[in-house]
Amino acid sequence: MTETLNAGSSRAMLEAVSRFVIERTDMLTDADLAIGDGDHGIGMRRGFEAALSALETQSVDTPESAFKVVGTAILSNTGGAAGAVFGTLFRAGSKAFAGKDAIDGDGFAAFLESGLEAVIKRGGVTEGQKTMIDAIGPAARAARGNVGKGLSAVVASAAEASLSGVEATRDMIATTGKARSLGERSLGHPDPGAISISLILKAMQEFTATA
């Protein structure tokens, strides 16, 4: 159980997240083939491969810088909608750690909240439009609700809530992104970006539960 993440363990967790997502490239490809253009898997792989090498080569002396390095790597290397929104999530979210040496449960909830706010502003969407924020929103609220229980419980609750968020996107009709033109035909399929959020949180949950 990890109840605080300093710079080093932030970096270690983000490396674990990167590897976890990279290993699930094909699953994300297939999700995007169903309702998008089929590039979400390779896009996330490009972004997190760049994140891994940035974490290796760049100086990361605070949790904020670790998350920002990841966000910048994603932003520059993923491209497409995912690059913008996942890059923004990590870059804007990292500001929640400003001036802090370590991430605790409250810090993690604040990360999701400020990330969510920034993505909403960038993408011009609200929850219910079948995007990755339909996984972040529930995750952020669950995290906030469990803040008193410590980091690992906060992350676990966020991960769990994001999964329900993914499930909920099945019943949403996409009104933004490439899936929009499917209209009702997007029903039944989960949103690829939301799945990515759930994978990221799942990897964080595993890391904080065991490390």
Next chain:
Amino acid sequence: MTETLNAGSSRAMLEAVSRFVIERTDMLTDADLAIGDGDHGIGMRRGFEAALSALETQSVDTPESAFKVVGTAILSNTGGAAGAVFGTLFRAGSKAFAGKDAIDGDGFAAFLESGLEAVIKRGGVTEGQKTMIDAIGPAARAARGNVGKGLSAVVASAAEASLSGVEATRDMIATTGKARSLGERSLGHPDPGAISISLILKAMQEFTATA
């Protein structure tokens, strides 16, 4: 048994020939797909459909004009190598009937001979290069050899000889036309144009045998 063909029966025979070839479009397509570009069937169909309507609409008062009308229709409507060589066969061949009211065995042999000569000149080929003249050559020689036996026998001998000609093309390596690039790979396949010659002569044989 028909032992002479006047203008009217020349026309009737050429109509029968046209229908006979048109009905075998697919077989000629497949032969050309094997060693050429697959258009010989539809080319011959275009040519003989045009021949049919020319025979119907144009005045045909001699055997010469009947054959010339057919040759001109083929030349203008078939296109490709076949248009040139089959058009030339009928147009140049028709000159053998110049000034004659009817075609007899000698006339028919002369038709094949002068057609052959003109095609050789036009196409710049000699026998053995896997073309339609490998069917005309044997046919012309057989016709000449049987001239004494009357028209129907002459035509029958030509038709028969052309079939052996077709068979012989299987063992030839194409050195002209689209099959040339196949080199040895053209072995085993008969030449599509030679097949067309054998069909034309076969239809003439049936006509002269029964009409």
Next chain:
Amino acid sequence: MANPKKILNDPKKVVPEMIEGLVAANDGRLYKLDNLPALIRTDIPDGKVALLIGGGSGHEPLFHGFVGKNMGDGAACGQVFAAPSPDVIYEAAKAVNRGKGVLFLYGNYAGDNMNFDMATEMLEDDGIDVRTVRVTDDVAAAPPERTHDRRGIAGDIYMIKIAGGASAELDSLYEVERVARKAIANIRSMGVAVAAGSIPETGKLTFELAEDEIEIGMGAHGEAGIARQKMKPADAVADELMEKILTDLPFRKGDEVALLINNLGATTMMEMLIVNRRIRQILEREGIKVHRTDIGTWLTVQEMAGFSVTLMKLDDELKHYLDMPAESLGYSRM
């Protein structure tokens, strides 16, 4: 269904290798930024309003094949079907800027919009003027009252031609923007697909169509169209596309138009010419005059088969910029 058959090296390296080949193909007329997938004309005149185009790769020659004289001054290139990242756009914009500001011209997709907007914010921090015009010509993508939600498809080509001409002649970014906005307000397109394309790195077709099916209104990355139908004759396909396009603007008797038929990849020009025959019959019936026709391969979707039809209603100003000479790898005229 077997993997699409393509002549490639490493499928993960298609974009950098393609860009290397593209730079070489321009024979000195453009250069690539160091370490970034952005292409810049070598001969942008001083004091010119700059035109930066861009978007995902995989649609060649769009966009990066349209950099040249009286066309784009530079292109920011993304990965296959993925918008370029803000840093590529930012550096490309700085490289094309000649002090008169930069017009961003690209297709209206969430990814492009967000990435170009982020670059815009960075450039504005640097004091560089940026204006943005998004191509929204696909009538299949949203109803007329929501044109801002429409995708950009082959209208891109006429947009680059018009904005390229305007940015070569007009002295102010705002004037160039005005002309480009006028153009997009007058352009309407719609496509049809008969077979899918694939992304080289995944090797997977982006959608599936039965042997006897076509999809009307298909998007340029395989986004769903408005109807999946049984195969039908060329004239019937043309009728359906034209009905949607004509009634949308609407185009009216007496209008003068430019007409573009774009090959999505694997369709034959013979098919497009046969479709053009019907389109011209329809336009004649409607009393609409064609000033200029372009039929060719400009916005592709990998090996997708199908085509789209684009109409642009002209006035004297648009006609002037359309008729200007232009030279680029993907589109030239005398």
Next chain:
Amino acid sequence: MANPKKILNDPKKVVPEMIEGLVAANDGRLYKLDNLPALIRTDIPDGKVALLIGGGSGHEPLFHGFVGKNMGDGAACGQVFAAPSPDVIYEAAKAVNRGKGVLFLYGNYAGDNMNFDMATEMLEDDGIDVRTVRVTDDVAAAPPERTHDRRGIAGDIYMIKIAGGASAELDSLYEVERVARKAIANIRSMGVAVAAGSIPETGKLTFELAEDEIEIGMGAHGEAGIARQKMKPADAVADELMEKILTDLPFRKGDEVALLINNLGATTMMEMLIVNRRIRQILEREGIKVHRTDIGTWLTVQEMAGFSVTLMKLDDELKHYLDMPAESLGYSRM
């Protein structure tokens, strides 16, 4: 194998319908002869040496899409993959002739040779000067000592460009012929196919290739090439084509060339650009300078997938005609 999926009306009428669409697409720049599939520029200058091109249909935009300013003055069109008949050629030649004679320029195929020769004899009977240059650029079709037996493939495009320029500027048929002969003596091409095309009227593919096979040296109607091989990387394909092309002329250190990569139909431009990258590496290694590159879709074989590479060795005269502006539906430059 299911029938190729095409958007057509009656497959028997593809050629006349295509020609109708083609004439319309030229917006008044050319007209069609009455009752004959021949296209003639509306604005052939008086006293101009005439350039008549032509051949079978199904290769669009070749040939009939290359009629225009500084390109062909007219085109005689055949059925799909079948040379035009003598009467079409004869009438087209009379329509383009402005008293200075007519240069016939077409691909070297038995059918074209015979039909154009027959037309030549008819025209000579009428006292019209005709000269003939056959395109024989395909190095895969015959060994160097038998170039007269070689097929014409994408070299057609540069031949039309050069002869189009020369016939616009030079005053005598024999001078235009001289330039065209010089051009063909300096052009070499070779192609590769990965998938077959079909003739619309038969609906049958003209050859078969296994999922993992390519054919090097494939002809423009599906004629056999020189080797059937397993799929291999783009660089290896480029290496093989370039080796054959370079050693054939041969092209030598210090030579200056134009380079054209032609899409046979369904190949992506991305693939051709990746191939171009390798070709440029090879040319650089060999010390051969590229003056101009063209990459696009000009000589197609219906839905065939694959491409060909063409090199033309330049001198000042050829460079001059290559660089002249030109405009036609299928090929333009500023």
